[in-house]
Amino acid sequence: MVTVRLENVTKRFGKVVAVDNANLEIKDKEFMALLGPSGSGKSTLLYLIAGIYKPTQGRIYFDDMDVTELPPKERNIGLVFQNWALYPHMKVFDNIAFPLELKKESKEEIKKKVTEVAKMLKIDHLLERYPYQLSGGQQQRVAIARALVKEPGVLLLDEPLSNLDALLRMNVRAELKRLQKELGITAIYVTHDQAEALAMADKIAVIREGEILQVGTPDDVYAKPWCKFVGGFLGNPPMNFVESTVIRESGELLIGESRIPAPPKYAELLKKFDVSKVLLGFRPHDAEVIELKPNMPDPPMLVGEVFAAEPLGRETIVTVVLDDETYVKVFASKEQKFDVRDKVGIVLDLEKALLFDKKTELVLERAFEKKEFS
Amino acid sequence: MKKYSNLFQLSFFLTPALVIIIVFYLLPLVLTVYMSFTPIRNWNTERYLSQFIGSYNYYRIYHMVKYDPIFRQVMINTIIFVLITLIVNVFGGLLISLATYFINEKSSSTLRLVWLLPRMSPIAVYSLVWYYFFHGSEIGTLNSLLLKLGIIDKPIVLGQGVIPWGPWSIIVFINGLVGVSFGMIVFSSALSHIPRELVIAARVDGATNWSISRKILIPMIRWHILYVFTWQLLSLITSYAHTFLLIEWGLVNRDYGTTLSLYVFLTAFGRGEQDQGLAAAAATILAIIGTVLGFLTLKILKFERMIAKPRGDI
Amino acid sequence: MLTDVEVRSKKTEVAITIAILMASIPLFLAFSLLVLSSFSKEMMTNLSLESFRFTIENWINVLQGKLAFTGGIRQNILKYTFNTALVALGVAGVVTLISALSGYALSRMNFRGRKFLLMFLLMLHAFPGVALIVGVYLLYRLSLPSSPSLVTTFSFMYVIVARAALEVPMATWLMKGFFDSIPWEIEWSAIVDGASRIRVWRKILLPLIKPGIAAILLFGFLAGWQDLIYVRTFLVEPTLATYIEANLEAEYSHMPLIAAAGTLYLLPTIIFFLTSQKLLLETHSGGIKG
Numbered sequence A: 001m002v003t004v005r006l007e008n009v010t011k012r013f014g015k016v017v018a019v020d021n022a023n024l025e026i027k028d029k030e031f032m033a034l035l036g037p038s039g040s041g042k043s044t045l046l047y048l049i050a051g052i053y054k055p056t057q058g059r060i061y062f063d064d065m066d067v068t069e070l071p072p073k074e075r076n077i078g079l080v081f082q083n084w085a086l087y088p089h090m091k092v093f094d095n096i097a098f099p100l101e102l103k104k105e106s107k108e109e110i111k112k113k114v115t116e117v118a119k120m121l122k123i124d125h126l127l128e129r130y131p132y133q134l135s136g137g138q139q140q141r142v143a144i145a146r147a148l149v150k151e152p153g154v155l156l157l158d159e160p161l162s163n164l165d166a167l168l169r170m171n172v173r174a175e176l177k178r179l180q181k182e183l184g185i186t187a188i189y190v191t192h193d194q195a196e197a198l199a200m201a202d203k204i205a206v207i208r209e210g211e212i213l214q215v216g217t218p219d220d221v222y223a224k225p226w227c228k229f230v231g232g233f234l235g236n237p238p239m240n241f242v243e244s245t246v247i248r249e250s251g252e253l254l255i256g257e258s259r260i261p262a263p264p265k266y267a268e269l270l271k272k273f274d275v276s277k278v279l280l281g282f283r284p285h286d287a288e289v290i291e292l293k294p295n296m297p298d299p300p301m302l303v304g305e306v307f308a309a310e311p312l313g314r315e316t317i318v319t320v321v322l323d324d325e326t327y328v329k330v331f332a333s334k335e336q337k338f339d340v341r342d343k344v345g346i347v348l349d350l351e352k353a354l355l356f357d358k359k360t361e362l363v364l365e366r367a368f369e370k371k372e373f374s
Numbered sequence B: 001m002k003k004y005s006n007l008f009q010l011s012f013f014l015t016p017a018l019v020i021i022i023v024f025y026l027l028p029l030v031l032t033v034y035m036s037f038t039p040i041r042n043w044n045t046e047r048y049l050s051q052f053i054g055s056y057n058y059y060r061i062y063h064m065v066k067y068d069p070i071f072r073q074v075m076i077n078t079i080i081f082v083l084i085t086l087i088v089n090v091f092g093g094l095l096i097s098l099a100t101y102f103i104n105e106k107s108s109s110t111l112r113l114v115w116l117l118p119r120m121s122p123i124a125v126y127s128l129v130w131y132y133f134f135h136g137s138e139i140g141t142l143n144s145l146l147l148k149l150g151i152i153d154k155p156i157v158l159g160q161g162v163i164p165w166g167p168w169s170i171i172v173f174i175n176g177l178v179g180v181s182f183g184m185i186v187f188s189s190a191l192s193h194i195p196r197e198l199v200i201a202a203r204v205d206g207a208t209n210w211s212i213s214r215k216i217l218i219p220m221i222r223w224h225i226l227y228v229f230t231w232q233l234l235s236l237i238t239s240y241a242h243t244f245l246l247i248e249w250g251l252v253n254r255d256y257g258t259t260l261s262l263y264v265f266l267t268a269f270g271r272g273e274q275d276q277g278l279a280a281a282a283a284t285i286l287a288i289i290g291t292v293l294g295f296l297t298l299k300i301l302k303f304e305r306m307i308a309k310p311r312g313d314i
Numbered sequence C: 001m002l003t004d005v006e007v008r009s010k011k012t013e014v015a016i017t018i019a020i021l022m023a024s025i026p027l028f029l030a031f032s033l034l035v036l037s038s039f040s041k042e043m044m045t046n047l048s049l050e051s052f053r054f055t056i057e058n059w060i061n062v063l064q065g066k067l068a069f070t071g072g073i074r075q076n077i078l079k080y081t082f083n084t085a086l087v088a089l090g091v092a093g094v095v096t097l098i099s100a101l102s103g104y105a106l107s108r109m110n111f112r113g114r115k116f117l118l119m120f121l122l123m124l125h126a127f128p129g130v131a132l133i134v135g136v137y138l139l140y141r142l143s144l145p146s147s148p149s150l151v152t153t154f155s156f157m158y159v160i161v162a163r164a165a166l167e168v169p170m171a172t173w174l175m176k177g178f179f180d181s182i183p184w185e186i187e188w189s190a191i192v193d194g195a196s197r198i199r200v201w202r203k204i205l206l207p208l209i210k211p212g213i214a215a216i217l218l219f220g221f222l223a224g225w226q227d228l229i230y231v232r233t234f235l236v237e238p239t240l241a242t243y244i245e246a247n248l249e250a251e252y253s254h255m256p257l258i259a260a261a262g263t264l265y266l267l268p269t270i271i272f273f274l275t276s277q278k279l280l281l282e283t284h285s286g287g288i289k290g
């Protein structure tokens, strides 16, 4: 129902820049996740959209209306806090009814709407209880019900699942996503859990130190990170980074003693620009560990020694230490057996591997675009 | 062995406090009750302390309640004073703490500090300040203010002339200010412990200061309101220090400004004829009232529940 | 810390601030007129600026102990100030020492009657003071030493301890609160290493609750400093409080002099106001939490 747009929004607290020149658009009915580590400014960004904070600079639009100066109550938003902020002295019913009471709606109307939203969230049998008589998951539903009952244009959620245990979190995740789609509501969701963002969101905005680094679909952000930080923050285990030297003549990468061809999509770029130090990035799933057999023709690969092997049931994570002391993690099938100290080779899926500029840590094509590289 | 050393350590920590309590609370209480059965006057202990006159002093009080107009006035003063001041204290404290809750931190703590002044000033200075303020001549601040505004054309002697509400309003005002700060401190500290998210969530939903106060803040500090209410009731019944000088200095009319506890104090220590036997009897009655009220307060407020057991078994 | 919605009308906030300021005017006015008058030839309390003629004569006279109507008799105001300070410091010391001991026991030691003692202390705190003072005075009369040379010393000691006794129940609760806030693990580790409770208290906990001790010291000092009733009843020597009580009846022309004495007496309060606001608010939020 509402498109939210941020234009050059900056928020400073004294000297701390909590949000730095953010530009972001959240389309109507879209589920946007704001993802970043602790202290990166996610909550601040959300509170700016809610109107709890006022931007130091920049404007915020809901559809085409400038809401920068508008107090929160006039923005028609629903907000769910991390600790849910339920009123401890009110029963569940009164908690949910509170926003409607403030709008001075009639008693019957309130009752109807509260019952409806409670049914939707499956808490209609809890309406006569006090918050302290509820489990964490139930409290969380009440908080969401309270945010939804006034039929907001935008639903804002600040880490609503982080107080739940792991199993419950998985279930609520799915439900929340379905609910958002059913209601067709624009949702902005703050989280520091990359798996949550990948699972739930239509789009993810990755934030670090107040700066929005990348915005894109989960697939995009996962497969084509714009910088080392994004690649390293998403995925579990995260992307591997290996320092390498470019050999321009042959279009190869030199990593310790090993030489491998540069990923084909970079061939042109590497010819055109003069760059010598790069970071080779690959996901643990985009490589294979093989045993080194004497007198076998070597495929191009990285060489190292097994540091640890952790069986996960279906697969095994193998940590390999390369000759230059870098550690990389690669998935192997459970049939493969590895012992510590085994000499192994790592064969990359070069189509999926990425190169980052060493100094700016941007993926190469962007580094060249911005002309920022070493 | 362990038991013995535990007992030793416990007594190391508790003996001083227990001695103080016994010497300055329990013993005096016994002495007061004892005195109330003697005809002691003018602190003439040699002559009167060993005479026993039974419940005569209590009978005198009973008689005074029935027939003595001055004492009856004291009772009326006490009731009026306690009721009005109590309301002023609780509502004033609530009003200030709520109001300062909604303004920025810096000005609110400064403002709250100003309201602590009455509680912290030396009693003599505090009395002095209001002595000038309510003075019955042109130098009285209130009088000169009213003169300047043209509301009156000659100074009014509020504390002596406007009977009975003049003296009453002065003692209510002066003690009210002291009590307001108590409520203010308790309420402000309670409010500061309410998670701010609750208020912000309400704001997002469109709540005004008024509805936040009424629907969220006040219900959440109910216990504290009850606490201030009962505690202030108790302390108003027994307070007299802030009124004492104003009466001695003649700012407030003696007959209409004296409350029960001040009456007891003046009867025992005042100028002229002192009658400690009578004072002791009245003090005993006050002590009984205080104990019963205090006990009820603790029960109502369920203070016991706030006392946690120490951890561990050492 | 996030305190409130930033995008909101500043108008109400300003209105509220102004309203409280208006309500504080009498308080503010009354106190500042006293201070101003002490520097003026005539009282300023009539709110007219013409009466203000700056002088420090009042202060000089007060400090020299010259009160016109007592003729040649000088009142040694410095001595009175010293007496007041002595009582205040004494009360602060006694209250702090006793409550640091009992607060520890009530916070950390489990013994039969602990709960009762805590409740009992609260009752004592609320106990009618006037019902006590009659008995406390009789006790004073009965224990007064016979040799006149000892009377002054005795009366000082008595007033200090008696006044301190009034604050001990509250101070114990406050101290208990400070001890409660120290994690148990710190104490256990010392006990496991073989320290006695007394040693733990002295060497580990006391240093940790220094701010609390400072708060109680201040609390006790102000209680002793502001007292009128006890010093006028028990102390044979005059203090600032009894000086003001006795000399108010000076004629109009000497009123600024009393104002100066009052301001002098108010000085420590003002100093603590300006320097230790946090500490003050801490002690006055008194014993109860949450």
Ligand SMILES: Nc1ncnc2c1ncn2[C@@H]1O[C@H](COP(=O)(O)OP(=O)(O)OP(=O)(O)O)[C@@H](O)[C@H]1O
Pocket: A013, A016, A017, A018, A036, A037, A038, A039, A040, A041, A042, A043, A044, A045, A192, C001, C002
């Ligand atoms: N009211 C404030 N005053 C001063 N600094 C603040 C304030 N709020 C946030 N900050 C600072 O701004 C930065 C961003 O904070 P924010 O709360 O938005 O982080 P976050 O990404 O939500 O972190 P978390 O995951 O821990 O909740 C932090 O460095 C924080 O210390």
Ligand SMILES: [Mg+2]
Pocket: A042, A043, A044, A158
């Ligand atoms: Mg946050």
